[in-house]
Amino acid sequence: MPHFSARVALRYLNQNPRCLYGLSTLDNLKTALYPYLSTEAICDLLATLRLTYLLGEKPAAMPKVSVTLLHLAAAFMAEPAFLIADEPFAGLDRAAAAHVSSVLRAMAERGIGVLVSDHNAALILNLASGIHIMKSGRIVYQGTPAEARASADASKLYFRTHA
Numbered sequence: 025m026p027h028f029s030a031r032v033a034l035r036y037l038n039q040n041p042r043c044l045y046g047l048s049t050l051d052n053l054k055t056a057l058y059p060y061l062s063t064e065a066i067c068d069l070l071a072t073l074r075l076t077y078l079l080g081e082k083p084a085a086m087p088k089v090s091v092t093l094l095h096l097a098a099a100f101m102a103e104p105a106f107l108i109a110d111e112p113f114a115g116l117d118r119a120a121a122a123h124v125s126s127v128l129r130a131m132a133e134r135g136i137g138v139l140v141s142d143h144n145a146a147l148i149l150n151l152a153s154g155i156h157i158m159k160s161g162r163i164v165y166q167g168t169p170a171e172a173r174a175s176a177d178a179s180k181l182y183f184r185t186h187a
Contacts, residue, residue: 035104039111041095045084049094052083053101061101069101073127089120096127106137113144125151145183149173157182 043052053066061069070076075097083091092112099107109128113121125147132138132153142148148155148169155172157165165178172178 033105035099035102035107037092037095037099037107037109037112039114041091043083043091043094045082047082049078049081049083049086052094053098066101070097073097073100073130075127087120089116089123092116092124093127096124096131100127100131100134100136104136106139107131109138109140109142111142112140113142113147121147155182 044055047055050063050066054061054063067076067079070079073093073096075093078086078090078094078097081090083094086094096107096109096112107128112124112128116124121144128138128140128151140148140151149172150169152169155165155167155169155178156163157172157178159181165172165175165181167175167178172182
């Protein structure tokens with residue numbers, strides 16, 4: 025990872041990420057987001073996330089998962105202390121969601137705090153190290169994924185079942 029004088033504290037991934045659709049992935053990352061990074065540094069960072077296949081693509085022609093991955097790569101390059109990902113699995117099939125999950129996991133393994141807000145309980149329980157369920161702006165449940173799976177309260181609140 026390149027070292028910059030200031031680390032971004034927080035990065036936010038919108039549910040509907042936007043980019044410069046006429047430019048390639050590389051140009052999006054280099055020109056619009058990180059002009060101070062060399063092409064080699066960008067390629068190395070994409071390789072770290074196993075996303076080099078996106079390099080020549082233009083977002084206008086990419087599926088939603090690839091645009092989401094482009095934005096995750098941009099967040100990774102900013103070296104944030106924390107990433108908040110809002111509904112990163114929305115509209116994705118199982119394979120695409122698994123790919124996004126692997127990138128989020130790689131970011132967490134590199135020391136980035138990852139907070140994911142999503143309605144897909146199965147994906148969240150397989151991704152998260154901790155679960156916090158909110159209702160009306162307040163945390164009403166917290167625990168590990170194993171505890172959440174076994175909790176009648178979590179079941180009613182998040183899984184919408186009646187235990």
